[in-house]
Amino acid sequence: MPFSKEMYEENKVYKSWIDNPFRFVDASNSDNEVGLRKPQLAALYIALGHLASAPTEPATVVMPTGTGKTDTIFSLIIAGAFPRTLILVPSDALREQTAEKFLELRNLRHMQAISPSVIAPNIRKVSSRLDGKDMVGLHAANVIIATPQALQQFSDDDLQQLASICTHLVVDEAHHVAATTWNRVRQVFEKGPCIQFTATPFREDKESLGGRIIYNYPLKDAQLDGYFQQIEFHPIREYQPSQSDRAIARKAVELLRQDLADGRDHLMMVRANSQIKAEKLFEIYSQYADLKPVLVHSKVKGASKILEDIKGKKYKIIVCVDMLGEGFDLPELKIAAIHDQHRTPAITLQFIGRMTRANKNLGAAKFVANIANQKMDTQIAALYEESADWWAVIREVSSQKIQREIDREELVAQFEGDEYGEKILALNPQPKVSAVAFHVRELDWHPENAKDFSSSREQLRFVSVNESNDLVMLVTRAEIPVAWADTSEINNVAWFLYMAYYVRQDKTVFVNCSGDERQLSDFVKLIASNSKRISGEPTFRVLHDVNFIKLQNVGLSRAHQDVRFTMHVGRDINAVMNALENGTAVKSNIFATGFESGMKTSAGCSHKGKLWEMNTDSIDYWVRWCERTSSKINNQNIDVKDILDNVMLAEKISEKWPKGLFYADWPEEMLIENEIKTYITIGGASYSLLNLSLGEPVIKSDTLIEIAVLLDGDAPNSERRELFKIGISLLDDGFFTSCSDAEISVRGGTKLSEYLNENPIRILKEDGSFLRGNYRYYSRSTLNVKIPRALLTIWDWGNTKIQKESMGKDKDMNTVQGFTYSKIADKYQIIFNDDGSGEIADLVGINEKDGIIYVDFYHCKYCPSKDGQAKPGSRVTDTYEVSGQTSRSVKWLHSAQSLFSQLIDRYGKAKDSGFDRILKGDISQIDLLRHKSRDQQMKIGFNIVQPAISYDVISDEQLTVLGTTYTYIKGISGTDLKVIISK
Numbered sequence: 001m002p003f004s005k006e007m008y009e010e011n012k013v014y015k016s017w018i019d020n021p022f023r024f025v026d027a028s029n030s031d032n033e034v035g036l037r038k039p040q041l042a043a044l045y046i047a048l049g050h051l052a053s054a055p056t057e058p059a060t061v062v063m064p065t066g067t068g069k070t071d072t073i074f075s076l077i078i079a080g081a082f083p084r085t086l087i088l089v090p091s092d093a094l095r096e097q098t099a100e101k102f103l104e105l106r107n108l109r110h111m112q113a114i115s116p117s118v119i120a121p122n123i124r125k126v127s128s129r130l131d132g133k134d135m136v137g138l139h140a141a142n143v144i145i146a147t148p149q150a151l152q153q154f155s156d157d158d159l160q161q162l163a164s165i166c167t168h169l170v171v172d173e174a175h176h177v178a179a180t181t182w183n184r185v186r187q188v189f190e191k192g193p194c195i196q197f198t199a200t201p202f203r204e205d206k207e208s209l210g211g212r213i214i215y216n217y218p219l220k221d222a223q224l225d226g227y228f229q230q231i232e233f234h235p236i237r238e239y240q241p242s243q244s245d246r247a248i249a250r251k252a253v254e255l256l257r258q259d260l261a262d263g264r265d266h267l268m269m270v271r272a273n274s275q276i277k278a279e280k281l282f283e284i285y286s287q288y289a290d291l292k293p294v295l296v297h298s299k300v301k302g303a304s305k306i307l308e309d310i311k312g313k314k315y316k317i318i319v320c321v322d323m324l325g326e327g328f329d330l331p332e333l334k335i336a337a338i339h340d341q342h343r344t345p346a347i348t349l350q351f352i353g354r355m356t357r358a359n360k361n362l363g364a365a366k367f368v369a370n371i372a373n374q375k376m377d378t379q380i381a382a383l384y385e386e387s388a389d390w391w392a393v394i395r396e397v398s399s400q401k402i403q404r405e406i407d408r409e410e411l412v413a414q415f416e417g418d419e420y421g422e423k424i425l426a427l428n429p430q431p432k433v434s435a436v437a438f439h440v441r442e443l444d445w446h447p448e449n450a451k452d453f454s455s456s457r458e459q460l461r462f463v464s465v466n467e468s469n470d471l472v473m474l475v476t477r478a479e480i481p482v483a484w485a486d487t488s489e490i491n492n493v494a495w496f497l498y499m500a501y502y503v504r505q506d507k508t509v510f511v512n513c514s515g516d517e518r519q520l521s522d523f524v525k526l527i528a529s530n531s532k533r534i535s536g537e538p539t540f541r542v543l544h545d546v547n548f549i550k551l552q553n554v555g556l557s558r559a560h561q562d563v564r565f566t567m568h569v570g571r572d573i574n575a576v577m578n579a580l581e582n583g584t585a586v587k588s589n590i591f592a593t594g595f596e597s598g599m600k601t602s603a604g605c606s607h608k609g610k611l612w613e614m615n616t617d618s619i620d621y622w623v624r625w626c627e628r629t630s631s632k633i634n635n636q637n638i639d640v641k642d643i644l645d646n647v648m649l650a651e652k653i654s655e656k657w658p659k660g661l662f663y664a665d666w667p668e669e670m671l672i673e674n675e676i677k678t679y680i681t682i683g684g685a686s687y688s689l690l691n692l693s694l695g696e697p698v699i700k701s702d703t704l705i706e707i708a709v710l711l712d713g714d715a716p717n718s719e720r721r722e723l724f725k726i727g728i729s730l731l732d733d734g735f736f737t738s739c740s741d742a743e744i745s746v747r748g749g750t751k752l753s754e755y756l757n758e759n760p761i762r763i764l765k766e767d768g769s770f771l772r773g774n775y776r777y778y779s780r781s782t783l784n785v786k787i788p789r790a791l792l793t794i795w796d797w798g799n800t801k802i803q804k805e806s807m808g809k810d811k812d813m814n815t816v817q818g819f820t821y822s823k824i825a826d827k828y829q830i831i832f833n834d835d836g837s838g839e840i841a842d843l844v845g846i847n848e849k850d851g852i853i854y855v856d857f858y859h860c861k862y863c864p865s866k867d868g869q870a871k872p873g874s875r876v877t878d879t880y881e882v883s884g885q886t887s888r889s890v891k892w893l894h895s896a897q898s899l900f901s902q903l904i905d906r907y908g909k910a911k912d913s914g915f916d917r918i919l920k921g922d923i924s925q926i927d928l929l930r931h932k933s934r935d936q937q938m939k940i941g942f943n944i945v946q947p948a949i950s951y952d953v954i955s956d957e958q959l960t961v962l963g964t965t966y967t968y969i970k971g972i973s974g975t976d977l978k979v980i981i982s983k
Helices: 005-010 012-019 038-053 069-079 092-104 106-111 132-140 156-165 180-188 219-224 241-261 275-285 303-311 345-355 378-384 390-413 419-426 447-452 517-527 537-543 574-581 619-633 640-644 672-676 752-758 816-827 877-892 896-912 923-932 956-973
Strands: 059-062 085-088 123-126 143-146 168-172 194-198 212-216 231-236 267-271 293-296 317-320 333-338 365-370 432-439 458-465 471-481 491-503 508-513 547-558 565-569 585-596 599-606 610-616 647-652 661-665 679-682 685-688 692-694 698-701 704-711 721-731 734-738 762-765 770-772 775-778 792-794 830-833 843-849 852-860 918-920 937-950 977-982
Touching: 005 012, 038 059, 038 069, 038 194, 038 212, 069 092, 069 106, 069 168, 069 194, 092 106, 092 123, 092 143, 123 132, 132 156, 156 180, 168 180, 231 241, 241 267, 241 275, 241 333, 241 365, 241 896, 267 275, 275 293, 275 317, 293 303, 432 517, 432 619, 447 458, 447 471, 447 491, 447 517, 471 619, 491 517, 491 619, 508 517, 508 619, 537 585, 537 599, 537 610, 537 619, 537 640, 547 956, 585 610, 610 619, 661 877, 734 752, 762 877, 816 830, 816 843, 816 852, 816 918, 816 937, 830 923, 843 923, 852 877, 877 937, 877 956, 896 923, 937 956, 956 977
Parallel strands: 059 194, 059 212, 085 143, 085 168, 123 143, 168 194, 231 365, 267 317, 267 333, 293 317, 333 365, 547 647, 792 977, 852 937, 937 977
Antiparallel strands: 432 508, 432 610, 458 471, 471 491, 491 508, 547 565, 547 585, 585 599, 599 610, 647 775, 661 762, 679 685, 692 704, 698 704, 704 721, 721 734, 762 770, 770 775, 830 843, 830 918, 843 852
8 A cells, every 4th residue: 555654754553553564364274263264364355456456446345244344444444554544334333333443453453463563543533513623633543433424514625625634435334325425425535545345235226336346255155154153043923913022022032041041141132113113012021020121212211321231231132123233243132033024135134144143152043033924025035934044045135136236347347437338337227118120030130240330420338249149238429419509519418228139039130229210220230131120010919918908099091182190199099990990091000008918018019110118127128028029020820900809999978977887996096005005084084995895886867976985894794884975977078076075095195086086986887898087998899798608607505595695703604605615615725714894805715736826716795685585586786796896806816925915914803803714724824825926826716606696597687797797807817707606
């Protein structure tokens, strides 16, 4: 490192570092294992080499928590003889701890890495803004330790002055570096030597740390080298939320008592995610008075004294929020009662690392958590499975996350020296999902030619061809004249992204260019010879397999001398279909939305060959989209005329509401995740949307529909109570929704009437169409379709009370639901009674076979009675509610984890009231399926059970209403609806 003669003559600390060189003592070469650990030595050699070769380039050292990161920082400063170092730490606690340890240098002296003549540094701790005299006082310091929060109080001039007197910047816990306050300090030091240390070089916001990883000591190696002790996970399963915390406490205290009995001087940490929760937990742990529990958080009086007492091991149980994280070093903390899990990998890995540091006098780290119905990051969720190997899980998570950062840096390295290129890549390319496709023989595909890109308007800044030679990406820079002045003095700078992907099996190349058509055309000529653009009818094949197509905008070319082209947007679709059918126009471009494989999708195509999806995403996603699109546009068996039969037509409703409306549902914008966390407030009371249902739409007059909002009872068979009514008024050219003073918890609180005017209620009509606002939507292929009789199943109900629907918590088998259970009991491994407020279905049957999870919904409905007698017949009203409910349950099709989580949540809540929803199987099986559903496919079957329908006298109206649900389910899921009725 550069030698400071002035510092050597004036500062005795610096002089002692120069006169007594640092000793790189290897512990592995010592009989008593005294010396530096392997990762410490490696980090030192690499960091010092980096500072010698590239001192102005920031660098990152990755060392897992517990492998000696802090002593490595001290060693680097002394070995490198840094004249004056600013150490940046994330918290006041870590500032104090770092200063205390650096003044002692206890570990380095014990390692014999420094001579007894080496003097500890003069340290100045910065906790607030400094005046002029204080700033001058910093010159006497060898090490200045500060938090970004403290430096945030500095003016720009003061911060610049601080940077001018410091020769080096060291950042501890560098995963915080991308935060605004950290970046401000880093930017001031951008031209000076900067070494960052962290155990987790990744941020959950995916921002880069800004320093190349020069050394990474993998967690796997730390485990194998013995720096981490064994981890024991002690899971409990408690599905009743009210009992979960007490169950965790019992298990954790049991483990602590056992360790103490074995002579282990262990302490236990009880983790909560809020002060309120911590106070509740302290009440639970207070019953174990002999273990001296203590509560500590930022608002507890005397927190500093409590922390000192904790270090003195006065308490055995410490209930805290996050005060024992970064900056708190207490090796005896070996048992963790995790009442609230960390949600992200970075924080979880830091937390685990602090409790698993190797110490011959201490035992294994033990973690206790409730694994019933956990909801968190997919990777971290693996920790909370039944037989989780925490060593293996944290090793894998750490490795994957760190590798992502290393991969990112390898890409950034290809932009080295190009500031803008580095910034573009650091932001991660998110191109529009679009392309123009060309047929190209493999011998005419020349991706390597991209490196010869040349243009008078653009400069090539980055080019990449992947190993399999089928993906090309390049970035160019261009200066473009400003539009508002006729001058060459000033220009706009534009960056263009070019991509090409070759689908070999279809001999088709997809090309995407963020520029214009000329740029795209020149790029294609460069990388492919004898290419033929795919245009015309084949491009419209991208709409294949899209069901319930809604044409959002359509361009038509017309054979008319005055009107060559017309654009149709929104509901003006009927005119489009008529023009196409009578031959007065041909398709120019189409953009549509719909459902494909049960998922909402969009697709755009033009006669000239452009293909797109209304989306921006990663390059990986774009490649997969190209592959899917290629399989369609190259499929000659797809007839575009058949596709248009699925188009949803819109018909404006005028003068009066149509008859035959039978079911109302919340807007389709309400996805499962929204429903779970959405509330409606009226009269000062709030109700979860899951507990509210809409009554049958009632036409009160030609221009008014009323729909009751009903509060479902908590238990099966309980009465639903009307809270208020929603009115939908038909206007001359529109509609208006009114609903008293109700509010909905979206956008921070919105009037429900305002929300429903923007997002109309969906009302089903008997003929298979539906209403949204003042428009009726339908497709010709699904209008007035009757359910095939082959899908009707007859059951002999015997003496069952079919006028009674629910079996209730008493499991009354003499009901529609009870009889249904008896008929299907042998078919499933698990049967769940979900009847009641917010149900998915009345009965849910579940099987797992050959890696697939099969889930069947049974929607049950009772038969109305007259004079105490229930008689099946041909009443169309008996099909209304159950058909609507079944249609609504399609939303669970691709939400397997949410489905199983919902079942587990409802099981726990019902259990508190003495209602066991499990009819067959065990709740732990459902929880296991929740975990498996992340990787396994789920298939859902839909069943209506309505003994009120008689096969012998079934009416066309009943068949048609059932047909609306049949076509809807078939179109979205590809699954047949099955209907169980009476003879």
